Amino acid sequence: MGRTSDAGQKILTAAQSLIELRGYSALGVAEICKAAGVPKGSFYYFYDSKEALALAVIDEHWTQQRTAWTHILTADTDPLHRLRQLFEATQATQQAGQQTCGTVSGCLFGNLTLEMSNQTEAIRTRLQQIFEAQVDMVDTVITQAREHGDITLTDTREAARSIVAQLEGQVLFAKLYNNAQRLDTLWANCLALLGAHTPQQTPAPTP
Amino acid sequence: MGRTSDAGQKILTAAQSLIELRGYSALGVAEICKAAGVPKGSFYYFYDSKEALALAVIDEHWTQQRTAWTHILTADTDPLHRLRQLFEATQATQQAGQQTCGTVSGCLFGNLTLEMSNQTEAIRTRLQQIFEAQVDMVDTVITQAREHGDITLTDTREAARSIVAQLEGQVLFAKLYNNAQRLDTLWANCLALLGAHTPQQTPAPTP
Numbered sequence: 079m080g081r082t083s084d085a086g087q088k089i090l091t092a093a094q095s096l097i098e099l100r101g102y103s104a105l106g107v108a109e110i111c112k113a114a115g116v117p118k119g120s121f122y123y124f125y126d127s128k129e130a131l132a133l134a135v136i137d138e139h140w141t142q143q144r145t146a147w148t149h150i151l152t153a154d155t156d157p158l159h160r161l162r163q164l165f166e167a168t169q170a171t172q173q174a175g176q177q178t179c180g181t182v183s184g185c186l187f188g189n190l191t192l193e194m195s196n197q198t199e200a201i202r203t204r205l206q207q208i209f210e211a212q213v214d215m216v217d218t219v220i221t222q223a224r225e226h227g228d229i230t231l232t233d234t235r236e237a238a239r240s241i242v243a244q245l246e247g248q249v250l251f252a253k254l255y256n257n258a259q260r261l262d263t264l265w266a267n268c269l270a271l272l273g274a275h276t277p278q279q280t281p282a283p284t285p
Numbered sequence: 286m287g288r289t290s291d292a293g294q295k296i297l298t299a300a301q302s303l304i305e306l307r308g309y310s311a312l313g314v315a316e317i318c319k320a321a322g323v324p325k326g327s328f329y330y331f332y333d334s335k336e337a338l339a340l341a342v343i344d345e346h347w348t349q350q351r352t353a354w355t356h357i358l359t360a361d362t363d364p365l366h367r368l369r370q371l372f373e374a375t376q377a378t379q380q381a382g383q384q385t386c387g388t389v390s391g392c393l394f395g396n397l398t399l400e401m402s403n404q405t406e407a408i409r410t411r412l413q414q415i416f417e418a419q420v421d422m423v424d425t426v427i428t429q430a431r432e433h434g435d436i437t438l439t440d441t442r443e444a445a446r447s448i449v450a451q452l453e454g455q456v457l458f459a460k461l462y463n464n465a466q467r468l469d470t471l472w473a474n475c476l477a478l479l480g481a482h483t484p485q486q487t488p489a490p491t492p
Contacts, residue, residue: 099403099404100310100404101308101310101400103307103308103310103311103400104310104404181403182403183403184399184403188399188457189399189400191457191460191461192391192395192396192399192400192457192460193308193310193396193399193400195460195461196306196388196389196390196391196460196463197306197307197311202461202463205461206461206462209458209461236470239458239470240451240455240470240474240477242454243451243454243455243457243458243474244447244450244451244454244474245454246453246454246457246458247449247450247451247452247453247454247455247457248447248450248454250395250398250399250450250453250454250457251416251446251450251453253398253399253402253403254398254402254409254412254413254416255413256402256403256409263443263446263447267447267450267451267478270447270477270478270480271474271477271478273477
């Protein structure tokens with residue numbers, strides 16, 4: 079097989095699966111090309127380096143995740159309910175991954191942060207931008223919840239950071255114990271971090 | 286240099302630094318031995334495999350950290366104050382590491398959880414045991430805080446898990462932004478997760 083027009087996409091797709099399962103350092107270009115079913119020689123036609131491929135994997139994953147987060151977090155429902163749905167969607171994603179791969183693979187961005195962020199400035203910068211964007215999105219919803227009268231805290235940005243940190247920490251445990259049920263606690267913890275201690279079991283849509 | 290009595294310790298010390306900085310997968314036995322200043326041939330005299338060395342690094346690190354955690358968390362002071370001191374000690378450790386290495390290297394156990402736990406059952410099991418032990422220690426202090434009348438929550442184990450998860454999530458951000466100041470928020474978040482919303486700035490020692 080030569081440099082067909084979809085060989086670059088095949089490399090990207092194979093790398094996404096492999097990085098999700100085994101991280102970045104453990105992989106070699108030859109293995110990625112073998113998994114993609116493309117000749118090794120074609121790799122550098124599409125990507126300047128393994129790092130460039132990793133950045134493409136990160137961007138592709140974020141494009142998909144941002145779409146999902148935007149859909150959930152800008153829905154026309156109670157702001158706190160949207161956060162709850164974000165956690166439920168995160169849990170569903172980890173469960174689906176486990177069913178496909180046999181193991182909870184965690185958050186690609188968290189995985190690469192701990193594996194790579196202190197070694198590669200380009201990856202560190204990209205991951206910082208993504209986590210800032212996640213915090214922005216959560217911050218916006220928290221601010222709406224405050225305007226909605228659900229919470230009273232003042233520093234919405236710090237609260238948003240803490241919620242994303244709690245999400246990453248619990249996903250770490252879900253991966254460690256290979257058990258997505260660990261994420262059950264995210265909603266109650268989010269409410270605690272927001273100082274909103276009464277879980278709303280069946281939030282009403284915003285009129 | 287031959288198989289001197291301290292060559293095994295030199296390998297362990299070199300591996301600890303290298304794994305802390307660059308993770309497990311990126312390292313080879315030859316590189317570890319070179320950093321340790323011992324001939325490569327001596328490696329397998331001391332360790333059956335790179336995985337066995339990683340387990341030894343994990344055990345050594347936990348032995349040190351458990352001593353520090355025990356010292357802090359069993360001190361004769363107000364229980365919540367002990368948790369605060371745990372967070373301050375964590376921050377100080379990350380800051381000291383940054384001054385030594387130029388970069389916040391994060392939590393060795395968290396790093397290896399995200400890099401390795403879904404690939405190596407022996408490492409997964411050891412990391413599970415360590416995080417369970419951490420949760421046990423925090424749970425004990427939370428239970429004492431409840432007996433002390435500082436908090437009223439019922440599920441102390443779940444709260445302990447959430448506090449350790451928040452710790453791991455914020456350490457992830459400290460590594461990502463190469464900034465240990467990110468850990469400033471741990472104490473306020475711990476109080477929020479415990480439903481104890483009034484930070485005690487200067488807790489009195491237990492009589």
